[in-house]
Amino acid sequence: MRLDVVTIFPEYLDPLNVSLVGKARARGQLLVHVHDLRSWTHDRHNTVDDTPYGGGPGMVMKTDPWGDALDSVLADGYETGAHGPALIVPTPSGRPFTQEVAVELSERPWLIFTPARYEGIDRRVVDEYATRMPVYEVSIGDYVLAGGEAAVLVVTEAVARLLPGVLGNAESHRDDSFAPGAMANLLEGPVYTKPPRWREREIPDVLLSGHHGKIARWRRDEALRRTTANRPDLIERCDPKAFDKKDREM
Ligand code: SAM
Known part of the structure; x- marks a missing residue:
């Protein structure tokens, strides 16, 4: 997958060099290009904003630098064989970025932020490229951030971990919160690792039972408990029939 990011703060995207995304880049699974929008300005002050039509506070980013930048990114991508671009516009007035959207984006070959x-x-600008x-x-x-760069980091990480071969264990995201399947719309419950006793706190016995059915049932119950407490809106979307079917399989 190819990613292009056009920004006035290229250094804000430095975290794309570390951890999961950084490793995916090093392995060639992700091709990332970060561009400075100001390279497409032509005045002494490298101006990218101007006052809003209709008045009001704040400034609005100008058409020309964005148009020239996007034309150039597209031309460069096509020249190097990229295809199927999609424009990702972070904005508080956009549709919520969910796991479902992350899955949809992970199936695209080229994202331009x-x-x-x-x-x-x-x-x-958006109307033109649409x-x-x-x-x-x-x-x-x-909530409203000062800029969209943090949103780019969020979207990139959520998408990158879904790409084939990026996570060490391909099964890792199967049981995640929001993963599709019988547990869709349930948040993941608590997780534990060694030692079995820490500061008088024990792990739940069932996790040592070796009984896969009971463990799966316990995880489902904990997921229900946590979702009811933290996200009652998600519980409404759960399908109890899917649980019954899963129980019969246990
Ligand atoms: N006036 C805009 C509004 O109320 O919709 C807010 C502009 S915000 C100060 C500047 C930029 O930050 C946005 O254009 C967008 O790129 C980014 N941004 C802010 N909050 C965001 C959010 N919740 N999700 C995605 N991007 C966001």
Whole structure:
């Protein structure tokens, strides 16, 4: 998969060199290009923003630097054989970025991110590129950040760990919170490792029982407990019939 990020703070994307994403890059599973939007400005001050039409506080990012940057990124990508670009526009007014969207993005070959600053990008930029490629306007939560770079890091990590061969154990994300299947819409319950006793605290006996059915049932019950406490909205979307079917298999 190829990723391009256009930003006025390229150094903000340095974490893409470490951990899971960094290793995926080193192995050639991810090709990441970070571009400085100001390279596509032509004035002495490298201006990327201007006052909003209609008045109001704050500044809006200008069409020209974004248009020139995206044209150039697309031309470069196509030249090197990339195909199937999608534009990822982080914005608090986008659709919620969920595991489902992460799965959808992980199936695309080329993602181009446009993290903004100020009050966002002149709308005509998104409208223009929406005629050429799918556009995903995504919000990483119901709060407002100062810029979209942190959202790019979030989306990239969620997507990268779904790519084939990126996680050491391909099964790792099967039981995650939000993973599809019988446990869809349930948060993962608590997890434990050695030693079995720490500061008078023991791990639940069932985890030492070796009985896979009982362990699976315990995990399901804990997931239900945690989801009910933390995300009652998700419980509404659970399918009790799927649980019954799973119980019969245990
Ligand atoms: N005026 C905009 C609004 O209320 O929708 C907020 C602009 S915000 C200060 C600047 C940029 O940060 C946004 O254009 C977007 O790129 C990014 N951003 C802020 N909050 C975000 C969120 N929850 N999810 C994704 N991106 C976000």
